Structure formats: C-alpha cells, structure tokens
Amino acid sequence: xxxxxxxxxxxxxxRFIRLSxxxxxxxxAKPKKVAAVDSPSFVMNLFRGKAVTDQVxxxxxxxxxxxxxxxxxxxxxxxxxxxxxxxxxxxxxxxDIPRAVLDQxxxxxxxxxLVPPELEGSGFNNSQMARVAEIVGAYDLGFGVVMGxxxxxxxxxxxxxxxxxxxxxxxxxxxxxxxxxxxALTEPTTGSDASSVRTRAELSADGKHYVLNGxxxxxxxxxxxxxxxxxxxxxxxxxxxxxxxxxxxxxxxRAFGGVTSGPQEKKMGIKGSNTTEVHFDNLKIPVExxxxxxxxxxxxxxxxxxxxxxxxxxxxxxxxxxxxQKTVDHITTRVQFGKKLQEFGNIQxxxxxxxxxxxxxxxxxxxxxxxxxxxxxxxxxxxxxGKVLASENAWLVCDxxxxxxxxxxxxxxxxxxxxxxxxxxxxxFEGANDVLRLFIALTxxxxxxxxxxxxxxxxxxxxxxxxxxxxxxxTGSNFGQVVDASLQDSAKVLDQQIALFGQTVQGLxxxxxxxxxxxxxxxxxxxxxxxxxxxxxxxxxxxxxxxKNKSSSADFERKVATYYVDKxxxxxxRFLKDAGSGVENASKVATIxxxxxxxxxxxxxxxxxxxxx
Amino acid sequence: MKILVGVKRVVDYAVKIRVKxxxxxxxxxGVQHSMNPFDEIALEEAVKLKEKKLxxxxxxxxxxGPKSAEVLRTALAKGADKAVHVQVTDAEAGKLESFxxxxxxxxxxxxxxxxxxxxxxxxxxxxxxxxxxxxxGLLEWPQALYASKVEDAGAGHMKVTREIDGGLDTIKxxxxxVLSADLRLNExxxxxxxxxxxxxxxxxxxxxxxxxxxxxxxQTETLEVTxxxxxxxxxxxxxxxxxxxxxxxxxxVKA
Numbered sequence: 001x002x003x004x005x006x007x008x009x010x011x012x013x014x015r016f017i018r019l020s021x022x023x024x025x026x027x028x029a030k031p032k033k034v035a036a037v038d039s040p041s042f043v044m045n046l047f048r049g050k051a052v053t054d055q056v057x058x059x060x061x062x063x064x065x066x067x068x069x070x071x072x073x074x075x076x077x078x079x080x081x082x083x084x085x086x087x088x089x090x091x092x093x094x095x096d097i098p099r100a101v102l103d104q105x106x107x108x109x110x111x112x113x114l115v116p117p118e119l120e121g122s123g124f125n126n127s128q129m130a131r132v133a134e135i136v137g138a139y140d141l142g143f144g145v146v147m148g149x150x151x152x153x154x155x156x157x158x159x160x161x162x163x164x165x166x167x168x169x170x171x172x173x174x175x176x177x178x179x180x181x182x183x184a185l186t187e188p189t190t191g192s193d194a195s196s197v198r199t200r201a202e203l204s205a206d207g208k209h210y211v212l213n214g215x216x217x218x219x220x221x222x223x224x225x226x227x228x229x230x231x232x233x234x235x236x237x238x239x240x241x242x243x244x245x246x247x248x249x250x251x252x253x254r255a256f257g258g259v260t261s262g263p264q265e266k267k268m269g270i271k272g273s274n275t276t277e278v279h280f281d282n283l284k285i286p287v288e289x290x291x292x293x294x295x296x297x298x299x300x301x302x303x304x305x306x307x308x309x310x311x312x313x314x315x316x317x318x319x320x321x322x323x324x325q326k327t328v329d330h331i332t333t334r335v336q337f338g339k340k341l342q343e344f345g346n347i348q349x350x351x352x353x354x355x356x357x358x359x360x361x362x363x364x365x366x367x368x369x370x371x372x373x374x375x376x377x378x379x380x381x382x383x384x385x386g387k388v389l390a391s392e393n394a395w396l397v398c399d400x401x402x403x404x405x406x407x408x409x410x411x412x413x414x415x416x417x418x419x420x421x422x423x424x425x426x427x428x429f430e431g432a433n434d435v436l437r438l439f440i441a442l443t444x445x446x447x448x449x450x451x452x453x454x455x456x457x458x459x460x461x462x463x464x465x466x467x468x469x470x471x472x473x474x475t476g477s478n479f480g481q482v483v484d485a486s487l488q489d490s491a492k493v494l495d496q497q498i499a500l501f502g503q504t505v506q507g508l509x510x511x512x513x514x515x516x517x518x519x520x521x522x523x524x525x526x527x528x529x530x531x532x533x534x535x536x537x538x539x540x541x542x543x544x545x546x547x548k549n550k551s552s553s554a555d556f557e558r559k560v561a562t563y564y565v566d567k568x569x570x571x572x573x574r575f576l577k578d579a580g581s582g583v584e585n586a587s588k589v590a591t592i593x594x595x596x597x598x599x600x601x602x603x604x605x606x607x608x609x610x611x612x613x
Numbered sequence: 614m615k616i617l618v619g620v621k622r623v624v625d626y627a628v629k630i631r632v633k634x635x636x637x638x639x640x641x642x643g644v645q646h647s648m649n650p651f652d653e654i655a656l657e658e659a660v661k662l663k664e665k666k667l668x669x670x671x672x673x674x675x676x677x678g679p680k681s682a683e684v685l686r687t688a689l690a691k692g693a694d695k696a697v698h699v700q701v702t703d704a705e706a707g708k709l710e711s712f713x714x715x716x717x718x719x720x721x722x723x724x725x726x727x728x729x730x731x732x733x734x735x736x737x738x739x740x741x742x743x744x745x746x747x748x749x750g751l752l753e754w755p756q757a758l759y760a761s762k763v764e765d766a767g768a769g770h771m772k773v774t775r776e777i778d779g780g781l782d783t784i785k786x787x788x789x790x791v792l793s794a795d796l797r798l799n800e801x802x803x804x805x806x807x808x809x810x811x812x813x814x815x816x817x818x819x820x821x822x823x824x825x826x827x828x829x830x831x832q833t834e835t836l837e838v839t840x841x842x843x844x845x846x847x848x849x850x851x852x853x854x855x856x857x858x859x860x861x862x863x864x865x866v867k868a
Binding site: 069070072073074076077080081107108109110112113117120122123124176552 | 625642643645647683686687690803804805806807809810
C-alpha cells in the first residue's frame, strides 16, 4: 500500500486532466456536443446544488443475521490473536512481522476475506471486511498495511478482473496466505502521469511470453510477496497500423525468475509492514498472465484502487477507537488540581470532538461499504472523501489523545506515539489527500460544468442561469421525509449549504470556465466544503437509522449528530464564502504566488533575521 | 468413544456486567455473548481426543434460547461434528438451573448412546458448578471433575489428573463417564473463518424441550440481583501513631 504513495491520486489527476482535455476539445470542435449525464451519486449532484439522497438515505447498512453471526464469530478470535500472537511494539522496534505470525493469521482466514469460499476464501462482503479492517487498525496499523497490500490491492486485480483460469490458479493460495501478493505500480520517475511508467513488457517473437524489464519502488510486501500485480508499458497496435505504448497489467510470480527485492526501507511508521524496491530483469511472463486487456492497465489500476479504498477509513476508524479508549481510561483516573481530568470543560470538549470525528468517519465507512455491497458502481468521490476525512480525523484524534495524556502521551510506553507515526502515511498513500481534494473538486466541477453548458444552450440561456443563481437554487431535497424529526434543524442547515455549494461552484465555473483546473485555492476550499457536507449527510442518515431501530445509543447518537453537523456546516459555510469571494481571492492568490516565487527563486528563505546576524 | 460436550451461551467475560434497574437480573440485551470459557476447554479436549483417534465423534449440546445456536455453530467451527440445540424461550432460559440442564443432557445421552459427557467446571454467569456432578448422579456414571489432564488408561478406562489444594489428584475412571474441565486442561483453538464457513454445512438438530419431557419448572426464586457494594474511598494519615489512633477509634485494634 505504501507503494501506492499518491499513486491513485496521480492516476486520478491524470484522469481528470485527460477528461478535461477531451471535454475542452469537444467544446472547440463545435458539432460535437458535450453530453451531460445524470449521476446517482450524492457528491456528484452536490456540485449542481442538488440533494440526490438515494445513496445516502435510508442508511444502507443491511447485513443478514447470518452475516452478522459469522462476523461475530471471527471478531473475538481476531482480537485475541492481535493481542496474544501479534506483538505490535516488537513489530515497530524490529521493523518486521515474523512470517510465523502471518501464518497464524492466515489460518484464521484474514488474508482471503473477500475471496469466495469456493476458492478457499472467507466469502465476506465489503461491510464485514470493513469491520475486520477496523479491528486490525485498532491494534496494529502496520499489520493492517500488510493485510491491505496483500488483499485490498495486491491480488484485488485478480479478484476483480482475472479470468476464471487466473482466479482458479492464484486465489486459493493467496486467500489462505500460502502465498502473498503485492501491487507494483510506483516507479522512481513516475510523476503525476501514470502513463510515464517505464517498466516495459514486450511480446516475445514466438508470441508466448512478454519479457518484463524495469524497477518499482516502495512496494508493500515487496520483500516477500510471491505474486505481483505489475503495471508496465506494452506496445499496442493501433487501428492505423502504427504501435503506441500503453500500460498493461500482469500477474507476475517471483517463481518466474528475474525478480529481485531491495532491503526493507527505513520508515517513520507502519514499520512492521515490509516496503522494498522490486526489480524485474528479462522476466518471462506467460501471455495468459495478462490481467485485463492489453493496453487497459490504467483502467485495471483505477478499478483496484477505487474498490480497495474503503479499507483505509475502516482501519482509521479502529485506530480512533483505540485512541478514544486510552483517553477515557486516562481522564477518568488522572487527578490534577484536585479534580479528575474528566471534570474539566476543555477535556470534555476534546473528548466530544474525538467522538464526533469518529462518528462521522464510521458513518461514512459503512455507508460506503454497504453501497458497494448493494452493487452501486458510482462511489469514487464518496470513497475519496472517506479516505481524506478518515486519515485526517484519525490524525487529529490521536494528536488530541496525546495532548490530553500530557507528558505521558509523549512516552513510547503509552502506545500513542507509535499510532501517530503509523497514521501519518495514511494522509499520503493511496492518493495524497491534497491531490484527492483536487480530484473531488474537479471531477465534481466538471460534471456540473457539462450540465451548465447544456443548460446555457437551452431556453433562457445564460440569463436564465444568472437569475437562478441570484434567486438561489432549490436543492430538491427530501430531508423532511428521510431525516428523523428530531434532527430537522440540522437537516435544514445542511440543505442551505447544499444550495450554497451549488451556487458557489456555478459561480466559479462561469468565472473561470476551463481555467478552473488551475484554481487550486478555490478548489481546495470547495473540496473541504464537500467533505463537510457529505459527512454531515452520512451522520444524519446514521443517526436516523439508530433512532428508527431504537438502538441503545440512539439518544447519544442524536446529540453527537447535532453537534457534528452544526460544526461541519459552519466550516462548510466558511469554506464556500472563502472560495466564492472573487476579488479578495485574486489578491490573496497573487500574494501567495509572489511570496512563494521569491523564496523558490532565491533557492531558500529570503527573510532577514531580526538580529541581522 | 462418542463424546457429548455441553456448551453454554454466556455474557462475554470481557463485558462489564450491569444490573437491570428493576434488580431482576443483569442486562443481557445488546451485550456481547460468547461460549462459556470452561466449555470451550471441554470442547477442545474432546476434539483433541478425536484427533488422537481416542474419540470417534464429538457432538455439541446447548440448552437455551434461540441465540444459543450461535455458540453451537462456534462449536462446529472449532471441531464438533454435530450439534444439538434443546430449545427453550429466552424467558425460560433465564430461569434454568443446573438440575434442568443435567436432566436434558441425561435424555440426550440415553437417546443417542454417548460414552462420555464433557462439561466446563462451571459457567461464568451463575458459577454453580453443579451440572457435571448432578449428571453423573442421574446417569450413575463415574465422574472426573476439575480435570487438568486427560489420558487413555487402556481397557476402557481413562486417567484423569485433577488440581486440588496442595497437589495433584490422579484418578482412573471407567468409560462411560462425566468430565468437567478446569482452566489448565488445554488452550482452546480459535474458530477460523474457513472453518466457520465449513461449519455451516454441519448438522445442527433442534429439539424443543417439551419433546424431551424435561420439567423445567424453577426450584428457586430470585429475590433480587444487586451490584457489589462500591468500595469506599480511603483517607491519608500523617504518621504511624495517627494510623494506630484511627484503628483504635474504629475498633480494629484493641485500645
């Protein structure tokens, strides 16, 4: 997973850049009209100022009793093993998880969670998988990365895109942990554009093999994996007879010969997880090991990353629960100034902040996994929001847990500093949060832009648009029916923010047109507002679900939801106002640009020291 | 040797027990339940004996409400071949006594001809420790209680080691017999996901309690269930003489 250091983001960015290009090209070529497609996704529609709630309300979690029972049966052995068999402190100190430990977890079935039982897997659905990832995340994030690199991306391609023969051949060994998998995409020179991958695979003269050459870096499980999903350039014949390099995906076995792995990288956190370089030297891949179609490696990679992305918020949810438990244990016993910490208002507020962040993250995780379980295909923006929000919330929660612990929090023995170090990578890998923010904002803006263009060419034209903008849009929301009566105040504010969001995006699109792609200042703020709005919708949906099902914590959840949505909507309002204030932003952005340019031009700080020495 | 193993669904050992506001019992709704840990040990021993070819079949038994099926499926995942669920309602389950459980076990043993019954030495919810000895009495079988080691003694006998105060007690029992498992008998295995999946295909027989003709009328009445008294906060004294004075004042030390 570490290997995917901002990889998916890179892909995503490339994708939206590519999409934008094609859209722009379409606009230039007059006869071709941009086709605006309706989307069922909540976040996509948010960019049009519409509240389309089918994927959000009612809360989609729907596990059968049997699925719940099976999950319940494996949860306690899993927790026991994470305490008794796995040693998180030792893994961190030695930068290794012994194979014997992995083997015991393999027996438990944790390496083939989503693989069907016919192929020796556990046959879980995504929601059950999320619960498993949550538990692992609570005990050992490094272990979670080994698990994720293996099954969420390592062999996910075979599960999603593999032929029956490929599945039969590889999945039983991988699901049972007899063999391990890794995902190999990242390379030293691969920048934002995944098509710059240099590893090459060329068909042999007899047409039986591809010959693979090249090197990958930061490959999780790279040191011991037996099976790799490798992305490489292949010359693909075009319709006009010429050949062009296109990325293809392959299943590569270490046993093919020609694979060498570098030493374990020295990292800040998730040290137990193995991260190495992997090199391929004249390695012969049988043609039947092509994964997906030749030249469609990019699509395969996207599909894998999108599909596996919910694992990160799930693991972060577990880590947050661990931090909250530690905090509660501490503040209910520690006495200062003659009072237990729990009696101080500031401590209470910190705790409630942690709880509300956890609540929002957890609500999104199971909304996402349940939507995937019911076959919904369009969840890429929701998954991206989940990843960004979860990794940042977990970081903030862990940081506050350390703060509440005072000096004790800084000590290794307390076990929080390791979690903080482990969590840091989650904001970077599998799509760096900064790039994912742009992905969210630009994908959404592009969707809205197409509709806007269509609308503008219709009756009323631009004047009609301007009128609707001034009068404020109707979101068409059904919050009145789907949100519990006791949460209607929150729903109302949410509805207002959705309308404001639509107006703000529309204003930005009209102002910057396709130049919006370079408006990072505004786009980041739009993404932040989208994150606040989607998480609030998820929270209201989850709390309504709890109230309806008379959950034992229904009243608690109602309060947490009200607290969260209030704060999130204030943030959203601030971000949107900020993004929409054109003149002010122009001067701010100009200042930022000039300051940054000056320092970079100077090759370092240009500040004069106050003591002039 | 065909072994019947009793497994009880209890509130998980890690759960903080709360008493119901009306003091009629403890809160069980929405609380994590699992197999009684001593029953897990009994089951593990039976499965081990089967793996050593000393036993031919291991059947898990539970008397309880609808959710007892969960612990039976766990038992199947941990190696039992079959399971029998003697069904009562949740309301009835809350009032069951060791005697009723022993009676039901006796019926099953007599119907299906078992050679041994393995039970946990006690359930962690009511801590009665009565089922095994009552069952041995009802069946008129020898009993090997609080077992910490079980070995084959040949000629239709088993050698069982028991931890007693100040040492070990080794006994030889004639099969058929009743055994109750102590903590150190073994370390139970984990239920793995592949085995949980396989267990779904193993047979689980449901028998309503009335079909066994076992009378489960309670013989005891619970008057009240209360929390243990909260420990009072202590105080600090300046020195030893102050401590002695305090102790005298409270009457703990003769004046």
